[in-house]
Amino acid sequence: MPADIDTPEIVDSHTHLDFPDFDGERDAVIERARAAGVTRMVTICTRLKHEPRVRAIAEAYDGVFYAAGTHPMSAAEEPMATVEELVALAAHPKFVGIGETGLDYHYSADSAAVQRESLRVHIEAARQTGLPLIIHARDADNDMARILTEEYRAGPFTGxxxxxxxxxxxxxxxxxxxxxxxxxxxxxFPKSTDLREIFAAAPVERILVETDAPYLAPPPHRGKRNEPAYTALTAARMAEVWGLTPAAFARQTTANFDRLFTKAAALGKAA
Known part of the structure; x- marks a missing residue:
């Protein structure tokens, strides 16, 4: 079912449709997303050995794109990705981003050195492909800022x-x-006032929205399984940060997505 004519179109820039939480009901989940105005979504592969199944989901549904990389929490368990491997994957028409990659010292500080090596591999792949880097950062702000800044000076990339x-x-x-x-x-979340203040200090032209489904559902679904349809709920709350209507914020973040994820923009919603 397409979105109602009065429902603003929006993009879920980061979800995990391959996770078993959605087994047996992906058709319904994607249908609900479309009904809520989420016309496009990027499903993220977090272990390269799972890339075939993530790719298959993107191939099966209009408006679903994908990205792949090694999640930092898996970096010590998985073979080190290579630049060549990631560049080869990027040849697929619906492969639109590199990652997710990054640093997570909250749960995986013991693998920090491996995470940093993996991150730099993904950065080089983003440089070579021109695709945006998708970064996960948790309890690693200083190292993340340092590495991104160092690497950008060595050669630009987006993300x-x-x-x-x-x-x-x-x-x-x-x-x-x-x-x-x-x-x-x-x-x-109601208590995320400080976080919203950080967002408010950023230009709205640099903001995206996502679910990270099946995790982190926004109110009123907090604590339950998240799904792409709920992008609209987060967007409606975040629109208030910049004093925009939900429809205006949806238009802005969709334009932002198209500016960053240029390959997805070129393919369009029907790809």
Whole structure:
């Protein structure tokens, strides 16, 4: 079912449709997303061995694109990705981003050195392909800011700090090299006032929205399984940060997505 004519179209820039939480009902989940105005979504592969199944989902549904990389929490368990491997994957028409990659010292600090190596591999792949880098950062703000800044000086690349919940310094560092900040359901939680203030300091032209489904559902679904349809709920709350209507914010973040994810924009909703 397409979105109602009065429902603003929006993009879920980061979801995980391959996760078993959606087994047996992906058709219904995607149909609900479309009914809520989420006409496009990017489903993210977090372990390269799972790339075939993520690719298959993107191939099966109009408006669904994909990205692939090695999640930092898996970096010590998986074979080290190579630049050549990631560049080869990027040849697929619906492959639109590199990652997610990044640094997570909250749960995986013991693999910090491996994570940093993996991150730099993904950065080089983003450089070579021109596709945006999709960054996960948790309890690693200083190293993340340092590496992104160092690497950008060595050669530019684009990207997004996905599910942004870090501090203002990392937000500034990312914005300074042209990155975008993506708001998940966490940003819509009632007690996330400080986080919303960090977002408010950023240009609205650099903001994306996402679900990170099946995790981090926004109110009133907090604590339950998240799904792409709920992008609209997070967007409606975040629109207030910039004093915009939900429809205006949806238009703005969709334009932002198209500016960053140029390959997805070129293919369009029907791809």
């Amino acid at each position: 997004v700090l996905h599910c942004f919940t870090s501090g203002a310094a990392l937000a500034r560092a990312g914005l300074e090299i042209g990155f975008y900040l993506s708001a998940s359901g966490i940003a819509a």
